[in-house]
Amino acid sequence: MEGEGTRDPVFLTGGSFPPDCPVCSETRIKLSVYGVNDGHQQTSNFLGSSSFSVADLLQFKDQQLSLSLRTADDSATVGTVVLSRLKMGEIEDGEVDHITADMHQKCTLVYESSHGTINDKDNGPIMNSVFKNAVCKVYRFQTVDSKWMLVREQMAECTLSFSVPKQLIALYIQEDTCRIQELKDLGELSPHWDNLRKDVISRYDQIIKEYQDTLTELEKHTGPSFKPSCSKGQKYLEFVPINLHTQRMRVTCPRKTDSFYDVVTVGAPASHSQGFKSGGLQKLLSKYESEKKSHSTAYQCIYYPPDQTARAREILSVVSQLQPLISALADQLLQAQHCSTEALRDVLKSLEEKTDQFVHALKDELVKSALLALHAARPGYVSKSQSSTPSSPHKADSHPGVTEESHTVCNNVNGSQTPQKEGKATPVRSDSIPHHKEYDEEEWDRVWASVAKSLNCVIATVDKLQEQDNNNQESVPCNTLADVITSHSPDRPLTAVDGRDQLGVVVQSLKECVSAVAERARRSVIFVLLQEAAGSSAQGLQLQQRRDTVFSQALAALACGFVMRLYAGLEDKGFLRQLHAVGLVAQFESLLSTYSEEIGMLEDMEVGISDLHRVTFRITEAASEEAVSLQPTISGRRDRYTVEVPLPHHAFQTLPDELREGKPLRVLPVLFNVGINEQQTIAERFGDISLQERINQKNFEILEGYYKSLTNTVPSECLPCFQTQTDIKELLDTLGQNVVTKKRKNVEILWLAGMICRRMNGIRFTSCKSAKDRTSMSVTLEQCSLLRDEHQLNKDYFVRALDCMRSGLLAQGEVAQWDDPEAGSIAINKPASRHFYPIALLLVSSHLLVVWLILSLVFLLAKYQ
Numbered sequence: 001m002e003g004e005g006t007r008d009p010v011f012l013t014g015g016s017f018p019p020d021c022p023v024c025s026e027t028r029i030k031l032s033v034y035g036v037n038d039g040h041q042q043t044s045n046f047l048g049s050s051s052f053s054v055a056d057l058l059q060f061k062d063q064q065l066s067l068s069l070r071t072a073d074d075s076a077t078v079g080t081v082v083l084s085r086l087k088m089g090e091i092e093d094g095e096v097d098h099i100t101a102d103m104h105q106k107c108t109l110v111y112e113s114s115h116g117t118i119n120d121k122d123n124g125p126i127m128n129s130v131f132k133n134a135v136c137k138v139y140r141f142q143t144v145d146s147k148w149m150l151v152r153e154q155m156a157e158c159t160l161s162f163s164v165p166k167q168l169i170a171l172y173i174q175e176d177t178c179r180i181q182e183l184k185d186l187g188e189l190s191p192h193w194d195n196l197r198k199d200v201i202s203r204y205d206q207i208i209k210e211y212q213d214t215l216t217e218l219e220k221h222t223g224p225s226f227k228p229s230c231s232k233g234q235k236y237l238e239f240v241p242i243n244l245h246t247q248r249m250r251v252t253c254p255r256k257t258d259s260f261y262d263v264v265t266v267g268a269p270a271s272h273s274q275g276f277k278s279g280g281l282q283k284l285l286s287k288y289e290s291e292k293k294s295h296s297t298a299y300q301c302i303y304y305p306p307d308q309t310a311r312a313r314e315i316l317s318v319v320s321q322l323q324p325l326i327s328a329l330a331d332q333l334l335q336a337q338h339c340s341t342e343a344l345r346d347v348l349k350s351l352e353e354k355t356d357q358f359v360h361a362l363k364d365e366l367v368k369s370a371l372l373a374l375h376a377a378r379p380g381y382v383s384k385s386q387s388s389t390p391s392s393p394h395k396a397d398s399h400p401g402v403t404e405e406s407h408t409v410c411n412n413v414n415g416s417q418t419p420q421k422e423g424k425a426t427p428v429r430s431d432s433i434p435h436h437k438e439y440d441e442e443e444w445d446r447v448w449a450s451v452a453k454s455l456n457c458v459i460a461t462v463d464k465l466q467e468q469d470n471n472n473q474e475s476v477p478c479n480t481l482a483d484v485i486t487s488h489s490p491d492r493p494l495t496a497v498d499g500r501d502q503l504g505v506v507v508q509s510l511k512e513c514v515s516a517v518a519e520r521a522r523r524s525v526i527f528v529l530l531q532e533a534a535g536s537s538a539q540g541l542q543l544q545q546r547r548d549t550v551f552s553q554a555l556a557a558l559a560c561g562f563v564m565r566l567y568a569g570l571e572d573k574g575f576l577r578q579l580h581a582v583g584l585v586a587q588f589e590s591l592l593s594t595y596s597e598e599i600g601m602l603e604d605m606e607v608g609i610s611d612l613h614r615v616t617f618r619i620t621e622a623a624s625e626e627a628v629s630l631q632p633t634i635s636g637r638r639d640r641y642t643v644e645v646p647l648p649h650h651a652f653q654t655l656p657d658e659l660r661e662g663k664p665l666r667v668l669p670v671l672f673n674v675g676i677n678e679q680q681t682i683a684e685r686f687g688d689i690s691l692q693e694r695i696n697q698k699n700f701e702i703l704e705g706y707y708k709s710l711t712n713t714v715p716s717e718c719l720p721c722f723q724t725q726t727d728i729k730e731l732l733d734t735l736g737q738n739v740v741t742k743k744r745k746n747v748e749i750l751w752l753a754g755m756i757c758r759r760m761n762g763i764r765f766t767s768c769k770s771a772k773d774r775t776s777m778s779v780t781l782e783q784c785s786l787l788r789d790e791h792q793l794n795k796d797y798f799v800r801a802l803d804c805m806r807s808g809l810l811a812q813g814e815v816a817q818w819d820d821p822e823a824g825s826i827a828i829n830k831p832a833s834r835h836f837y838p839i840a841l842l843l844v845s846s847h848l849l850v851v852w853l854i855l856s857l858v859f860l861l862a863k864y865q
Contacts, residue, residue, distance in 0.1 A: 028051050028052065028053050029051060029052055029053070030049060030050075030051045031049060031050050031051065031052070031067065031081070031083075032046065032048075032049040033046075033047045033048055033049065033050075033069060033081060046072065047069060047078065047079065048069030048070055048071060048077075048078045048079055049069065049070060049072070050067040050068060050069055050070060050081065052065065052067060052083075065082070065083040066080055066081075066082050066083075067080065067081050067082075067083065068080055069081060126567055126630065126647070126648065126651065127156075127567055128627070129159075129627040129630035129631065130158060130159055130160065130560075130563055130630065130631070130632075131156040131157065131158055131159075131246055131564070132156060132157045132158075132159060132225050133156060133157045133224070133225065134154055134155065134156040135154070135155045135156070136152065136153065136154045136155075137152070137153045137154075138150060138151065138152045138153075139151045139152075139153075139801065139804055139805075141787065141793055141794070141797045141800075141801050142793075142794045142796075142797055143253070143791065143792045143793060143794055144792045144793075144794050144795075145792065147253070147254050148254070149251060149252060149253045149254075149787070149791055149793070150251070150252040151249060151250075151251055151252075151787065151801075152249070152250040152251075152252070153247065153248075153249055153783075153805065154247070154248045154249075154250070155245050155246065155247045155248075156245065156246050157224060157225040157226050157244075157245060158225060158226070158244055158245070158246060158556075158560040159225050159631065160244075160556050160559050160560045160563070160632065161225050161226050161227065161240055161241055161244045161556055161560075162218060162221060162225060162240060163631060163632075164552065164555055164556035164559055164632075164634065165218065165239035165240050165552045165553075165556060166215060166218050166219070167633065167634045168239065168548075168551075168552045168555065168634060169211050169214060169215045169218070169239060169552070170215065171634065171635070171636065171637070171641075172207075172211050172548055172638075173208050173211050173212060173215070175637050175638060176204045176207055176208050176211075177204075177208060179204060179529075180201050180204050180205070182522070182526045183197050183200065183201055183526065183530060184201075185523070185526075186374075186523055186526060186527060186530070187378075187523075188378065188379055189377050189378065189379065190377055190378065190379045191379075193377045193530075196301075196530070196534040197530060197534075199534065200530060200533040200534055203533070203541050206541070207541065207544070207545065210545070213236075214235070214236050214238075214239065217236035218236065218237075218239075218240075226241075226243055226244050226245065227240040227241065227242055227243070227244075228242075228243065229242055229243060229267060229769075229770035229771070229772060232267065232272040232770065233272050233273055234273070235273050238271060238272070238273040238274075238549045239548075239549055239552040239553065240552075240553070240556070241266050241267060241269065241552075241553040241554075241556045241557050242266065242267025242268075242553075242770055242771060243265065243266060243267050243770060243771035243772065244264070244265075244266045244267075244556060244557055244560060244771075245264070245265050245266075245771070246262065246263075246264055246265075246560065246561075246564050247262070247263050247264075247265060247779060248260055248261070248262050248564075249261045249783050249786070251786075251787065251790075251791050253791055259790065259791070260568070261758070261783065261786055262564055262565065262568060262763075262764065263764045263765070263766055263779055263782070264557060264560055264561045264564065264763070264764065264765045264766070265765075265766050265767070265771045265775050265776075265779060266553075266557040266560075266765060266766075266767055266771050267553075267767060267768070267769060267770045267771040268590060268592055268601050268602070268604070268605045268767045268768065268769060269550045269551075269553035269554040269557070269604060269605050269608040269609070269767075270550060270553075270600070270601040270604035270605060270608075271546045271549045271550055271604055273549070274542065274545075274546055274549075275597075275600075276597040276599070276600025276601060276604075277600075278600075279599065279600050279603055280599065280600035280601060280602065280603025280604040280605075280606075280607075281543070281546060281547060281550060281603055281604045281606070281607035281608070282603035282604075282606050282607055282691075283600075283603050284539075284543055284546070284603075285543065285607070288536070288539055288540065288543055289305070289306060291539070292532075292535055292536055292540075301531040301532075301534050301535040302373055302531055303535065304528055304531065304532055308366055308528070309528065309529065309532050310639070311364065311366055312366060312370070312525040312528040312529055313525075313529070313637075313638070313639040314639060315361055315364060315366070315367065315521065315525050316522060316525045316526065316529075317637060317639055317640060318357070318358075318361045319358070319361060319362075319518050319521050319522055319525075320522070322354055322357060322358045322361070322518075323358070323514055323515065323518040325354050326351065326354050326355055326358060326510075326511070326514050327511050327514070327515075329347060329350055329351040329354060330351060330458075330507045330510055330511050331507075332347045333347045333348060333351055333458070333462075333503075333507060334503065334504060334507055337462075337465065337503060341466055344462065344466070348458075348459065348462055351455070351458070352455065352459070355451065355452070355455045355510075355514070356452075358451065358514065358518075359448055359449075359451050359452050361521075362448040362451075362517065362521055363448065366525070366528065367444070367521050367524050367525065368444050370524035370525060370527055370528045371444055371520065371524045373527060373528075373531070374523060374524055374527040377527070447517055447520070448517055448521075450513055450517070451510070451513050451514055451517055454506065454509055454510040454513045454514075455510060457506045457509070457510075458503070458506050458507055458510055461502055461503045461506050462503065465503065546604070547607065547608075547611070548638075550604045550605070550607060550608035550611075551608050551611045551612075553608065554605075554608035554609055554611065554612055554669075555612065555615060555634075555641070555643075557765060558586055558612055558615065558667065558669065558763075559632055559634075559643050561586060561763040561764075561765060562584070562586075562617055562643070562645070562667060562763060563632060563645055564763075565584065565761075565763050566579075566619070566645060569761070570647075570651055570654070570655075571654075573656075573718075574714075574717060574718030574719065574761075575718065575761050576655060576656055576659065577656065577714060577718055578710070578714045578718050578719075578761055579659070579665055580656060580658040580659050580663050580665060581713045581714055582666070582706070582709050582710050582713050582714060583665055583666030583667055583668060584665075584666075584667050584668070584761065584762055584763060585667075585668045585669075585670060585703065585706050585757060585760055585762040585763070586612070586667050586668065586669045586670070586762060586763040586765065587670050587672070587703075587753055587754065587756075587757035587762050587763070587764055587765065588605075588609055588669060588670065588671045588672070588765045588767060589672060589750050589753065589754060589764070589765060589766045589767065589778065590602065590605060590671060590672065590673035590674075590767050590768070591673075591674065591675065591676050591677075591750075591766070591767065591768040591774040591775065591778060592605070592673060592675060592767075592768060592769065593675035593676075593677055593679040593680035593683055594675055594680065594683045594687060594688065594689045594691055594692050595675070595679040595680060595682055595683040595687055596679060598675075598679065598769060599691065601769065602673060602691060602692070602695070603691070605671065605767070606671060606695055609669045609670075609671045610669070610671075612667070612669040613668075613669065614638075614639060614640050614641060615640075615641050615642075615643060615667065616640070616641075616642050616643070616664040616665060616666060616667075617642070617643045617644075617645060617664070617665040617666075617667060618642055618643070618644045618645070618662050618663070618664060618665065619644075619645050619646075619647060619652070619655065619659050619660075619662070619665070620644050620645070620646045620647070620652075620662065621646065621647065621649060621652040621660075622646035622647060622648055622649070622652070623646075625648045625649075629646060630646050630647075630648070631646075632644060632645045632646070633646075642664070667763070668702065668706050670699040670702050670703045670706075670753075671695055671699050672695070672696055672699055672700075672749055672750060672753045673692050673695050673696065674692070674696075674745060674746060674747055674749050674750050675689075675692065675745065676745055676747065676774060677774060680745060681744075681745075682853070682856065684744045684745070686853075686857070693739075696739045696749060697739050697740070700735060700736055700739045703732070703735075703753070703756065704732060704736070706760075707728065707729075707732060707756075707760070710760060718761075719759060719760065719761060720758070720759065720761060722758075722759060722790060723789060723790045723791075724789050724790070726755075728756060728759050728760065731752055731755055731756050731759070732756060734748075734752055735749065735752040735753060735756065738752060750778070754782060766778050766779055776806065777806070780802060780805040780806050781802065783805060784798055784801050784802045784805065787801060
């Protein structure tokens, strides 16, 4: 509706009468109309109001009622509105004949708005904080039983398109800056390794400089909250996903509750700025690993395969997380000794668990071998075999101070004697180790084992304190600590004062021991990463940037889908139980062909989606209900990221305990690809589709594994109900058969994967090169199929509904740019020709098609020669 003197889009907020409110023909209804002046700021202004009675609503002619809009003080008329009455559940007079006669000419568009806010039924206040500039259309279609359904399409932009990349780039800069400092903290190295370190640091400086420039440009960005496909090659926008939008279809049927279906549309995560002349990430990484072996030999580095470098990063992350945690728990233990026995035991149990995890991480052979290599890289190192490589030495650095201190303190604890200050052993810095000296190769085993011994001393002291406090009870030590306690404990008991003082001594010893061991382990794995970086060429720098770019686009899409799915399921207890028990599946549907540049895009997308396994989500309570407080935030490093999704207080308090306590939530990404355009026809006839087959087979196995975990953990009552009662297991079996079947353009794979995803409460994504033509064709076809299968859409309306959703034709004959997000809200009088592919022209003549194929092959041969 439009008021006089304004062209602003108008939206109405409807409601229903309370059950206890009597309604009669004299009951009057007040209608208030608001307009959105600025879609980006989401501000609404009061335009006017009017009132009418129920009798007026029921008796007006031609199904329309004209009302005058009055100002708030009722002093002037500011415009008019026209109400159209829509009957639900019955056929209007003469409508059937009209529909049959004009089936393919008239679109049943009931209502349209653009740049509005999210509907109240869709958790509007929360949704509006993340999703902006909603475009809405409402249709009505006939069901098989001659009833009417309302179908409401709503597409919106997502603020995460830019906020996620900006946060990630800031984290990249922070991580690379820390890596430079860690390399500097390695201490003195031989001239050869010192030069390599300087070279690696200069590379990191280059990345940081480029990322800082990109972040500065993104901070200047204003305008829509998405990147149009025409900007996909711009360097400063390379981290931003292409055409990231959400689409929700809400279906209202007579005598049924509303149903809604969500999908996220986004351009395939790929590095368009770097191009695809040499392929995508999957191919480039494979080639890079093979070349890195020769580079490592040339630079006298040890070659570490990808799994070992990933393990080194994991150890570095674990050690960095556990060391401060153990230190904090040790301080809590000292405070808890003045509290109840139960509180003391709880803290001790947590300390024991975290220390065990710490020791387990240090047992890795990679740490031991890295210490040997680092020792050999020190200046003045003398080996029995001077000609051997850094991987040859079989002697480890020693850290005698750690083990001496551990044994000294433990003996003092169990002997109930306070160590003398001048006799206390202190940890020796690894920089001060005489590198020319040969050390026992088992020294590192004794070093990390000293942490466990220090913990045993703490446990023994706590046991003796509790024995002293419980004079009338006998203390039975744990079987695992019996040997330690009996071997180090004399007969003289501890007094309460001596025991508390001694506990402080052993706790301080544990903290110092953990700190010293963590420092040595940290330096060893950093040296592994130094060798990896030194052994790589300049290509390694570009690959890291490319991977960062693709991951940023993929994470922005995943965060958008997760937030949308979470908001939709806040009142679904079964969904929330599934969320914290096994997590969600995120199904990415790709329509890329395996031909020409799109092969590289698919290779980029495969790696980007796979890297999403490193992401977990947490739900937190927002500081306020302002939009800025409801924006998701990201933390972590490249090996593991956490996305925190804040919820308002009232919504957060309704969540299960597991979610309110901040339990990490998993999202399992799976990717299925089937090319559907004319380029895929060429690829299937003359090219290679093994990449597509491998991706589908690999991700089917992942999806099947998730289903097994889901059925073993969550009851079937937690899953949504559908009219089509096909079992998920049956759908999976059919999908498995289609994945291994040799069939051209087997879109059954995408249909089955989408159905399985919806039945498992998953998140749906649809992608092609730019999230326009192929994506819109797929989404609209899926929506109409859902209307047919789940809501009994009349078969005569299927094609009509499909044409309406795809064409976007208005009653005045204009074409709205609904299917093309790049056009925004601008309506242009032009034919909707973008749905017709150029291949249709070639099919007119078979000879022309043959000539076209021959020319294409000649061009390809010339290109790759």
